[in-house]
Amino acid sequence: MTDRPDPRTAGGEPSFSLFFFSDDRERSKEAGYHLVLEAAKFADAEGFDSIWVPERHFNKFGAPYPNPAVLAAGIATVTERVGIRAGSVVVPLHHPVRIAEEWAMVDNLSRGRVGIAAASGWSPGDFFLSDADYGRRREETFERIDTVRALWRGGPVDVRTPGAREGAGEQLLRTTYPRPVQPELPTWIATVGTRETWVRAGECGYHVLTALVATTLDDIAGHVRAYREARARSGHAPEAGRVTMMIHTFLGPSETEVRATVHEPLVQYIETHISQASGHPNAPDAAGKRSLAEFAFERYYTHNGLFGTPETALPVVDRLLAAGVDEIACLIDFGVEDEAVLQGLPYIGMLRKSALERHGEGSGD
Known part of the structure; x- marks a missing residue:
């Protein structure tokens, strides 16, 4: 992976994004994707780093999000500068060609603003969609995302699925179209736990998307150190790797x-x-x-x-940054009514500005 800094996050400042993951649109069918699109417009206007949209299947929890590329395409049409990222693509469920083609389309629609996090999946019931072996899903993730990135660069690439590359048979060399705007696909590896995955992401030169799920900030700090050490051992600039933390967020005028x-x-x-x-x-x-x-x-x-006010949340941001987090991805769609979420966005904007004043370039820290 080329250590080319993301223009939306270069400069060493903490970055803030908005993250979608879990909402149940059954409670407000008439709203469609209003919350996502309005939040994207807000993030675009207020200087946020990115909008993240997920991939979920066969569950009311996360029901609006079966295809992040489709939703990302919609976001691309209503924004100008904010990054548009998949958080995440469940890579073993898809042929690498489809991932490369779909996201190249969004890269063109957005004029070069996409990135994807690669997830291995967790539900065995999802895997009937794919020829991937559930037991090898982590290996499949790294193998297939390597193929996606090779296709992104222009190929030609052997487009047989990784398991089919073993044994006899002619190579099936192909180049995918449309060609993307970005020469490299910004890529994260999604992980909520194992140190091994952090290390492998570092060795491969990928960024990391994580969350505070069944872990602590002390654990995260240790993972980050191991990740940056792995990058250095493998010839990747340690600080060029982005650590993105997904965290549930709702701020307002008072704690009560x-x-x-x-x-x-x-x-x-x-x-x-x-x-x-x-x-x-x-x-x-x-x-x-x-x-x-x-x-x-x-x-x-x-x-x-x-949670709370911008003032009470700022110490949490301090601790996240001290643990080595580069990007705070605020998950906002966990069941709060849409209008309340939208009314709360300016408070997240206030928190972002306070964090930049405290930790940004020229802050003296």
């Missing part, structure tokens, strides 16, 4: 108002995660799920998100 606004949506959000374990023999019943979710809410609200 914010807490009242996010309490029920966030509890339901946590309950949904607990429900994903409902097939386990020791899974809690409905009352147990609610009790666990209420207990988890306190920890999540206090330690795992950006």
Whole structure:
């Protein structure tokens, strides 16, 4: 990977983005993708780094997002400068050609503003969409994203899927079209846990997309150190690697108002995660799920998100940056009503400006 700095994040300043991941559009069908597009316009006008959109399948949780490239194309038509990124493409579910073609189209629509995070997937039920082996999904991710990037550069590339490259058979060399605007595809590896994945991302010269899920900032700081050391060992500039942290965010004029606004949506959000374990023999019943979710809410609200006012959230930003995070990707669609989310965006803008004043170029830090 070429260590070419992203023009939207170069200069050493902390960057802020908006992230979509989990919302259930069933509750407001008439709204369509209004929240995404209006948030994208806000981010574009206010100097945010990027908009991130995910890939989700077969679940009401994340239902609006089966194809990030399609949504990214829509964002490209209503914005001028903000980065447009997939957070993430579940790479083993797709042929590398399709990924390269679709995102090259969006790169053209946006005049060179796309990037993608590559995820390995987690649900075995999703993998009937692909010929990939679920047990090899992490290896498939790195193999297929390497092919995507080779196609992006112009090929020709052997476009048989990685598993088909073993054994006999002629190469199938192809070049994909349209040709993208960017000579290199900015690429992140999505991971929420294992040090091994961080190290491999560093060795390959990729960026990293992560989240505060079942981990701590101390863990993240250790992962970041290992990641940058791996980049250096492999000949990649250590500080050129971007560490992007997805974090649930809602800010407003007062702590009391914010807490009242996010309490029920966030509890339901946590309950949904607990429900994903409902097939386990020791899974809690409905009352147990609610009790666990209420207990988890306190920890999540206090330690795992950006909640409150711009003033109370700034120390959390300080800790994220101290842990080695370069980009704070504010996840805003976890169940709060759309209009409340949009009304809260200017407060995220205030937090961004305060962070730039404290940590940006010329701050003296």
